[in-house]
Amino acid sequence: MDLPRSFVIREHNHRIHNPLTEAKLATLGRAIRLRPGTTILDLACGSGEMLCTWARDHGVVGTGVDISTVFVAAAQDRAAALDVTDQVTFVHGDAAGHVAPTAVDVAACLGATWIGDGVAGTVDLLGRSLRPNGTLLVGEPFWRAEPPDHATVEGCHARTRDDYHDLPGLVGLFTALGYDLVEMVLADEDSWDRYVAAQWITIRAWLDANPDDPLTADFRAELDTAPQRYVRYLRPHLGWGAFALRRR
Template sequence: MDLPRIFTIRESSHRIHNPLTGAKLAALGEALHLAPGTRALDLASGSGELLCTWARDHGITGTGVDISTVFTERARARAAELGVAGRVGFVHGDAAGHVADRPVDLAACVGATWIGGGVAGTTELLGRSLRPGGLMLIGEPYWRRTPPDEETAKGCHVDRIADFLPLPDLIGSFQDLGYDVVEMMLADQDSWDRYAAAQWLNLRRWLDLNPDNELAPAVREELTEEPARYARCTREHLGWGIFALMRR
């Protein structure tokens, strides 16, 4: 049970595995007015930056669950680096279906709603761990500009235009599920650039060190095609944000 190796190669230098910068993640933590001792669960926690930095900056505690062995070890190292290993822990496992042993104050899935089969299923899954009145965080793409055709959507690594919604409709979908949207932090084109372009340098450096690896042809193809595809499709059309929700 693990992520495909190409993913960990692509994002080997990333602390945040989505198009949100560290500054934006910190600003979101400030905006939520997190109280010391807030107990959190982060499903698909990646390299643990949300839990680790918020434990350092706001005194939260909690657990992250992620399917990647590489990222889970990196999260544990980050917790030790920031001096918060006693407050946050990271479990290697499948976040799909994971429920906390007791209700938490903050339940998050930032950029991996496939663990619940989409937004609706993931809110239901997180809701099973969340105490009444607690905060839920969902990270999800949306259409900043709706693609003109399905080919452009595929260039954004999206199967169909219908797979994502424009921002007003995404917010409306949370409301339809019975939640108030109480805060949001959106990526912009610059933060998208920092996320995407860092992947290209990771790919190139890996290629230089591993020219004869069996993955080298696939990595070379991605590095050759991805920058122009990103500039043409994702950068122009796809938005991304973290949305804070409270059940009505």
């Protein structure tokens, strides 16, 4: 049980595996008014940056679950580096279906709603771990601009236009699911650059060091096309946000 090797190679230098910068992640922590002792469950936690930095900056405690052995190890190293190992725990496991044994103040999944087969299923899953009046955090893409053709849809890693909502549609979905949207922090073009463009230098360094690896041809082809696809399609058309919700 692990992520594909190609995904891990592409993002192994990332501490945040979504289009939030460190500054925006810090803004999100302040925006939801974290307090010392706040309990958090982070599903598909990646390399644990959210839990680790919020433990350092706000005194939260919590658990992160991720399917990647590499990312879980990185999260544990990050906790040690920030001296918060007594506040956070990282577990290798499948986040899909994971429910906290004790209800938490904040239940989060930032950018991996496939664990619930979409936004609605992920909201339902997170809600099973949430205490009354707790905060649910969901990270999800949305259309910033209407895709003009199918090439744009595919360039934004979607199969159909309906794979993503526009921002009003996404907010409307949260309402339909029975939640108030109480805060949000949105990615901008620069933070998208820091997430996506940073992968290209990682891939190039990996290619230079691994010319005979079985994945070399695939990564060479990716680096040949990914920057043009990103600037043509994804950067102008796709948004991303972290949304804080509370049950009505």
